[in-house]
Amino acid sequence: MSAIIENNAAAEAAEPRQDRWLTFNILRYDPTDPGSAPHLRPYRIEEADSMTLFIALNEIRERQDPTLKFDFVCRAGICGSCAMMVNGRPKLACRTLTSSLPLENTLAPLPFFELIGDLSVNTGKWMRGMSERLRTWLHAREDKPDLRRIEERMDPDLAEQIYELDRCVECGCCVAACGTARMREDFAGAVGFGKIARFRLDPRDVRTDDDYYELIGDDTGVFGCMSLLACHDVCPKSLPLQTQIAFLRRRMAMTGTGL
């Protein structure tokens, strides 16, 4: 929430620049078309007040090139669909004000994920695989909980901590920014660690650190993290990934060694 307010404040603070024409060099490629080759295609548009990259892309698609592929759903930084590489760094298009961009820009799809076409990638496929591998769902005491029973009370501070980690929208920016993941495709990534940290906090989850060690206690998990921390720096939701990964590393090191 604070990040959204900051963005709005930044938008209000940004002075409208008159007659700014922006160029977007967009990486175009259709992996399903054997005749298609990756190439950069330039598009020019006039900047409007409070324009986001998402609005700019829509304008390009509506007025210049209806074949341009990119993803969006919520337009408000909630769904995480519109993540892409903006001038080499992963960002959400809907949360990127064009006033923060230079005149000449390069847009590319998120690396690492399956490319659907142009700026559209299938993050969901990887996220599902990660989720199944790390078992990122609540492991309750009972297989069939009594749904008529009143929920157990939870300390508001603890609920707030869980909610803080639950704000992850699985946009894939952290994985696209991760040098470790770029080298080692089986790396769980910050999004996976964030989810483990979230369920570890949850008193309704019966799993212990021994169970979590089985999931992330190796070089494809938290010990593989080289702490380059680009994940932390690019997270559009400003999640505390640096502290969470460091905490998990300490816990898993103690669990694994029995220290």
Added chain:
Amino acid sequence: MLYETVISHADLADKATKNPWPAWLDILQSSTGLFLALFMWGHMAFVASILLGETAMWTVTRFFEGYFIFGKSHPGLVSCVVAFVALAFVAHALLAVRKFPINYRQCRAILFHAKAMRHGDSTLWIWQVCTGFLLFFFVSAHLYQMFVWPQDIGPYASSDRVWSDSLWPFYLTMLLTVELHGGIGLYRLAVKWGWPNLSRDILKMVKWGLTAFFLVLGLATLGAYMKIGFEHRAQYGERYMPDRAADENAGRGDGQ
């Protein structure tokens, strides 16, 4: 065949029992790195004693040879320390190389990633890998030399090695690589384990401050050895003897 061999060969060892090795290896990589970085700074401080004068450096050298405890120099003590450091160095290298990009695909991926991202910490890591690779050779050679010839440490012996034996380019390269590698490594340890719990901006400021300090100290120290070596070139091989009565009982000056 043993049960452990069968299930390990079938890649099922982790499913059978909790494997503590990944945790131990991560701790060992960090702890050997911490030890080596702190040792490097301590080493630099002792070597820099030449800036306080030849007698100061001679005193430090004799101290580590046990002269002030046993009344006689035992260079073998230095060899023992070198052997321990070499052990830590080999362990650290072996553990750290697991993280290196090891094939063309990985090298290309990380280089273009860092180039496109323009992300400070990712770029620092590439520097850490490159300097670490160079240190495989430089530190190995240095440790071997100090292990085999520990008696050749002293104001004149070291200076002769730097200047007359033309090893100053070797030490200059090693100084730059080791200071960069160690400084970046300590910074990474702090963010990796979350201690000290300071912001990365502050940690980086401290890191660059310390790196700059030790680089300046190291360059000044190397310059001092080069100057002494240059002035001493005509007496190459002569050992330093401090002008004190106690030295007459020492049995030798430096390197004797």
